Amino acid sequence: MFASILVNGLVNSVILILTALGFSLTFGLSRVANFAVGGLYLFAGFAAWIFLRILGLPYAVAILLAIILTGILGAIIYQVLLVRVRGIELSEVIATFAVGVAILETFRWAGFVTYEFNLPSFFKGRLEILGTVIDYQRLIVIGVGLFLAVALWWFTHHTKIGLGLRGIAQDEHTALTLGIESDWAAMLSVAIGSALTAVAAVVILPLGIISINVGYEVLLLAIAVSVLGGLESTVGLVIAGLILGYAQVLTANFLGPQWMLVVYLAAIVTVLAVRPSGLLGRFKEIEERV
Amino acid sequence: MTITFRKERLDRGIKARSADIYALASWRELAYLLAPRMLLIGGVLAFPLLRGLVDAYWLRVMLMACTIALLALSWDLMASVGLVSLGQAMFFGIGGYITGYLSSTLKWPPFITIPIATVAGALLCATLLYPVLRLRGIYFALITLSLPQLFERIIEATKILGGTDGMSGLTPLPDITISLYVIIAVLFATFFGFRRLIDSDYGLVFKGIRDNDRSVIAAGINIYWYKAQAVFIAGLPATFAGAFMTHYNQFVGMSSFAADYSVLPLTSTVVGGIGVFAGALLGAFLLVPISEVLRAYGTLRVVIYCIALVVFVVGRPEGIFRYAQRKYHQFERPVAVEE
Numbered sequence: 001m002f003a004s005i006l007v008n009g010l011v012n013s014v015i016l017i018l019t020a021l022g023f024s025l026t027f028g029l030s031r032v033a034n035f036a037v038g039g040l041y042l043f044a045g046f047a048a049w050i051f052l053r054i055l056g057l058p059y060a061v062a063i064l065l066a067i068i069l070t071g072i073l074g075a076i077i078y079q080v081l082l083v084r085v086r087g088i089e090l091s092e093v094i095a096t097f098a099v100g101v102a103i104l105e106t107f108r109w110a111g112f113v114t115y116e117f118n119l120p121s122f123f124k125g126r127l128e129i130l131g132t133v134i135d136y137q138r139l140i141v142i143g144v145g146l147f148l149a150v151a152l153w154w155f156t157h158h159t160k161i162g163l164g165l166r167g168i169a170q171d172e173h174t175a176l177t178l179g180i181e182s183d184w185a186a187m188l189s190v191a192i193g194s195a196l197t198a199v200a201a202v203v204i205l206p207l208g209i210i211s212i213n214v215g216y217e218v219l220l221l222a223i224a225v226s227v228l229g230g231l232e233s234t235v236g237l238v239i240a241g242l243i244l245g246y247a248q249v250l251t252a253n254f255l256g257p258q259w260m261l262v263v264y265l266a267a268i269v270t271v272l273a274v275r276p277s278g279l280l281g282r283f284k285e286i287e288e289r290v
Numbered sequence: 291m292t293i294t295f296r297k298e299r300l301d302r303g304i305k306a307r308s309a310d311i312y313a314l315a316s317w318r319e320l321a322y323l324l325a326p327r328m329l330l331i332g333g334v335l336a337f338p339l340l341r342g343l344v345d346a347y348w349l350r351v352m353l354m355a356c357t358i359a360l361l362a363l364s365w366d367l368m369a370s371v372g373l374v375s376l377g378q379a380m381f382f383g384i385g386g387y388i389t390g391y392l393s394s395t396l397k398w399p400p401f402i403t404i405p406i407a408t409v410a411g412a413l414l415c416a417t418l419l420y421p422v423l424r425l426r427g428i429y430f431a432l433i434t435l436s437l438p439q440l441f442e443r444i445i446e447a448t449k450i451l452g453g454t455d456g457m458s459g460l461t462p463l464p465d466i467t468i469s470l471y472v473i474i475a476v477l478f479a480t481f482f483g484f485r486r487l488i489d490s491d492y493g494l495v496f497k498g499i500r501d502n503d504r505s506v507i508a509a510g511i512n513i514y515w516y517k518a519q520a521v522f523i524a525g526l527p528a529t530f531a532g533a534f535m536t537h538y539n540q541f542v543g544m545s546s547f548a549a550d551y552s553v554l555p556l557t558s559t560v561v562g563g564i565g566v567f568a569g570a571l572l573g574a575f576l577l578v579p580i581s582e583v584l585r586a587y588g589t590l591r592v593v594i595y596c597i598a599l600v601v602f603v604v605g606r607p608e609g610i611f612r613y614a615q616r617k618y619h620q621f622e623r624p625v626a627v628e629e
Contacts, residue, residue, distance in 0.1 A: 033428050084604050089427045090374050091603045094560065097376075098603070101553075102596035105589045220439070223432055258447045265440035272433050273421040 003130035005249050011138045013245025014145035017238055018200040019218055020225035021148060024237050026193030027226065029156070029165040030186035032082060033089070034074070035096040037197050038219035039103030044070040044198030045210045046107060049117055059120070067198040074194025078187045086186065104215040117210040119202065137206050144203050148196065153234045165189055224264045228271050243267075295624040302619055326618065331478070334575070338470040349466050351582045353538065356473040357531045359574035361555035362562070363480050364528035366570045369559070370488055371520040372426065372500035377434035379551035381525050383441060385411040385532030387451055390542030393460045400461050404533045411529030416522040423517040426503070438547040445544055456543020463537050473534055477571075480527040484567050487523070496520055554578070557595060561602045563609025572611050 019041075026034045034040075044066045051062035077099055085091035126135040156162040167175040168185045176182055197218075208214075229240030244267060251259045304319050337352055361378045368375050389407035392398050398406075422433045446454055463469045487493045498506045499513050506513050536542040554577065555570075562573025577595075584591035606613065 081600060081604050085607075088607075090431070091607065093374075093376075093428055093431055094556070095600050095603045098596035098599040102593045102600070105592040105596070109588060109590045109593065220436070223436070227429075227432060256447075258443075261443045262440065262447055265436045265443060268436050269422070269433055269440065272425060272429055 001253075004132045005246075005253060007129055007132040007134055009242075009246040009249040011134070011142060011245075012248050013242045014142045015204055016221055016225050016245050016248075017149060017241035018141065018145045018204060019197075020222040020229075020237060020241065021152065021200065022193040022195075022197030023222040024226040024229070024234075025152060025156075025196060026189050028233070029162075029169055029189035029192075031169055032078070032086075032186060032190055033093050033096065034190060034193055035093055035219060036074075036077060036100035036103070037193075037222050038215035038217075039100035040070050040074060040194050040197045041201045041218045042107060042210065042212065042215040043073060043103055044201040045119065045205045046112055046117070048119060048202050048205075049210065052119070059122075063202045066202055067195050070198035070201075071191045071195030075187050075191040077194075078190040082186075082190065083183055086183070100215070100219065104212055108212045112210070113212060115209055118208070119206045119210070121206045141203050141207070144199065148199065149234060149238055152196075156234065161188070220261075220264065224268045227268050294627050296627050297622050298625040300621045300623075302621060330572075334474055334477075338467045338474075341467055346466070349470065351579055353466070353470060353473065353535075354582075355575050355578035356470070356477050357535055358551075358554045358558055358578050359477055359571050360473075360480060360527040360531040361551060362558040362570035362574050363477075363484055363567055364524045364526075365555045366559050366564065366567055367484055367488070367496075367524040368520060369564055370493075370500055371496045371517055372503065373423070373517065373521065374427070374431045375434040375552075376431045376556065377436075377438045377552050378528055378555045379438040379547045379549065380434065380441065381411065381415050381528030382532035382535075382551040383438060383547035384415055385529030386536040386542040386546040387532075388414075388529075389533035389536050390457045390460060391451060393537070394457045397461075400463055400537045404530065404537065407533035408526055408530040411532065412522050412525030415525045415529065416518050419521050420514075420518050423514050423521070435552075438549075438552065442544045442547040452543065454544060456541060456545075458541045458543075460537060460540045460542070462540050463534075469534075469538060473531075476527065476530060476534075481567055481571060488567075553595070554581075557599050559609075560599060561610060563611035563613075564607075566609075566611055569609045569611035573609070576610070 022040075023034060023037045026032055047069050048062050048066035051057045051065050052059060055062075057065070077096070081095050081099065082092060085095060121135065121137040122140055123136040126133050127139065128134075156166055164175070164180045165185050165188065167178065167180055168182055172182055175185075205214075225237060225240050225244055228244065229236030229238070244264060247263050247267070248260050251263050304322055338349065341349065361382060364381060365375055365378050385407050388411050389400075389403040392403040392406060393400070418437075419433075422430065425433065445451055451457065488496065495506065495511060495516055498509075499516060503513050506516075532546060536546070555574070558573030558577050559570045560573070561577060562571065563569025577598075581591055581595065584594060587594075602609065
């Protein structure tokens, strides 16, 4: 029982962290709240499915193409729509939310709703850890999640591009005077965020089927984790993912699965009400939120 | 040398004279000002009389349009204090559940339950939102996005208030014509009331909070108390809509918290024009019938909706109402431009 909670909680936590990574990164780097993550997530899933099943490409190529394509889609969304309403938060939120819902409902309308839409696991097989059976796909999820979290922390703290992007987020005007082009940086951050969402999609979706409602859930989960962790802190994101992931498994075990979403939503509301900057979010708290 | 033309726009004389005070010189000018207003108001008032001529289905669409218009007005008032809501469904659902509970357990008639649900619901919403009124911008939007879903899940998980089945068999409202006139009366009362409110000194504080909350604090005004009052006032029409539709459908369930009741008012206001209550009204009366016509296309209509939302937010953020108003008040003529 204890071991199963430990292992499943970890898997759930990493799934949450992966899901939220794209949203959190984009917001942290350019303050664009990309509410289209749900749509992009499923776009990546269905793109991989089409490349794999209809065009018959090798799995690895299909996945790579799907990730690149989603990144490009993110860049297009920025260049066509967001650049015109940059800085007007409400418009950004409404525009990206509408784009996300439009993508999801287009897929629903086109008939992408049956059980045949699933992605195969990368490797078949399973492993036993501490008496709990865990399949390779879940191990891959954990590996990819941890790798990306570390890689992103390194990217945003120790590379020129990453530091430049964070500069834009902290003070756009000062960053401009230092020669960082704000629009280009923001486009890049939306594209990277979208690509990360795509990575999460192709890694996590093989665990189940690709269903439209997953897209709506992804947005909610991404927001919950990012808000809890503080919208610009990678470490906070990981901690929040762990808290929510274990909370999810504990509620499912002790209260029943129908309480799982209540825990998430209550977490968002409580954290925003009590500590609006999140667990580890720090900067611009006074000005932006309260 | 080529001669190109550009459009020159000039305000009509009557506009200049009547922008603030109505100094009218003729019946023609009176008609100029009243015609568009009366066309809309008269159109709405006359619609229920068409009962024999149009399908009863369209009367229900009208009822729906009024509901969405009430929610849109509520959204717009909250937006005028700077509170951007992505979850008007919360007000709708709370109003619906209070009236549903009063009606199914205490068996009170609708003309008692609806007013109680309206006031108590708005009070409850204002109390619930009070702790998060400190938040601004997208953080408040995030909270409101999750609250209706939270209520939905809590009701599902705890099985209180009918759980997933909801409460059915509530007292029906009288005849649809009477129902329509009741909701139209409330709609107009809300519309004119809100317009008057926002133009008063009290409303000026609201707009001040939206534009620069810090300077309002510096003026010695407790902005959170004002925001709470704004949420209560804005909540009234929304909870009324919820209570009214609950009795009309004789049913209240988790569907009262559905995203439709958040997205439709938002779209209506954005398409019609944010900040002018007439825009919210116009948007609702345009979008709801269009959405009914598109019902045959299934979920594609949601896509069309979203595209409309994006186009208006990005391309014409002033909204239809302001655009139409400008066109109505201006001459346009081509003027030669020398290069």
